[in-house]
Amino acid sequence: MFIRYRKGLSELKTTIIGIAGGTGSGKSTFTNRLKAHFGDRVTVIYHDDYYRAHDEIPFEQRQYINYDHPDSLETDLLVAHLKALREGKSIECPVYDFTRHTRSKETKVIEPSQVIIVEGILIFQDERLRNLFDIKIFVEADADERILRRVLRDMNERGRDLENIISQYLTTVKPMHYLYVEPTKNLADIVINSGLNDVAFDIMKTKIQDILENGES
Numbered sequence: 001m002f003i004r005y006r007k008g009l010s011e012l013k014t015t016i017i018g019i020a021g022g023t024g025s026g027k028s029t030f031t032n033r034l035k036a037h038f039g040d041r042v043t044v045i046y047h048d049d050y051y052r053a054h055d056e057i058p059f060e061q062r063q064y065i066n067y068d069h070p071d072s073l074e075t076d077l078l079v080a081h082l083k084a085l086r087e088g089k090s091i092e093c094p095v096y097d098f099t100r101h102t103r104s105k106e107t108k109v110i111e112p113s114q115v116i117i118v119e120g121i122l123i124f125q126d127e128r129l130r131n132l133f134d135i136k137i138f139v140e141a142d143a144d145e146r147i148l149r150r151v152l153r154d155m156n157e158r159g160r161d162l163e164n165i166i167s168q169y170l171t172t173v174k175p176m177h178y179l180y181v182e183p184t185k186n187l188a189d190i191v192i193n194s195g196l197n198d199v200a201f202d203i204m205k206t207k208i209q210d211i212l213e214n215g216e217s
């Protein structure tokens with residue numbers, strides 16, 4: 001594991017905020033809005049980048065892997081990375097390529113910061129990961145809206161066709177959602193209605209600003 005020490009930050013308390021929710025709920029929309037507001041003062045990590053590489057399996061077969069089961073993600077590595085960031089060390093984060101259903105050859109160096117946002121469908125499902133969060137937010141949206149958004153997003157950005165999206169949704173995405181994602185809503189500190197919720201955004205903006213100014217979570 002690549003770890004580089006950065007002086008000074010190890011003395012600051014790091015606040016880690018988890019943003020979970022079903023596929024298409026608006027997690028990225030909410031997270032990206034906070035990132036756009038705070039810029040480099042906030043670090044964002046996507047659990048999606050920790051999907052396991054499956055280069056040994058041909059692309060045709062990789063489409064049929066269950067990507068909504070907790071075992072499909074290398075959560076051990078994410079836990080180690082968050083602990084390293086909390087100690088003021090930078091990390092080398094994997095980069096996932098959804099169009100090829102595998103990790104890309106690239107990695108990205110992520111520097112420590114006082115506030116870290118972690119986003120993903122299954123981040124509250126893993127107890128070790130859950131225990132690292134100081135604030136847990138769950139983005140809520142109806143299943144019909146989530147699948148409709150996913151259809152558009154996966155066709156426009158992830159190189160999928162409608163038949164493939166529907167079949168994946170019915171065989172793995174939907175059952176795994178009710179088994180592993182939805183139950184974690186009860187573990188959240190705050191449940192927000194939609195990733196485009198202005199009130200929730202203002203509340204979190206004020207909270208993060210306070211942490212950055214006063215160093216507390």
Ligand SMILES: Nc1ncnc2c1ncn2[C@@H]1O[C@H](COP(=O)(O)OP(=O)(O)O)[C@@H](O)[C@H]1O
Nearest residue numbers: 022023024025026027028029149153194195196
């Ligand atoms: N409240 C909303 N109303 C309409 N479209 C939305 C809303 N929230 C998100 N979207 C759109 O739906 C798609 C999926 O949202 P995204 O934030 O990527 O979901 P997630 O990260 O939870 O999978 C994106 O194209 C986004 O622009």
Ligand SMILES: O=c1ccn([C@@H]2O[C@H](COP(=O)(O)O)[C@@H](O)[C@H]2O)c(=O)[nH]1
Nearest residue numbers: 022023024051067068098101102121173
């Ligand atoms: O290779 C892959 C890896 C993951 N997925 C799907 O991605 C979503 C999670 O991402 P969101 O941005 O939260 O939608 C998950 O439901 C997986 O099914 C994939 O299709 N292919």
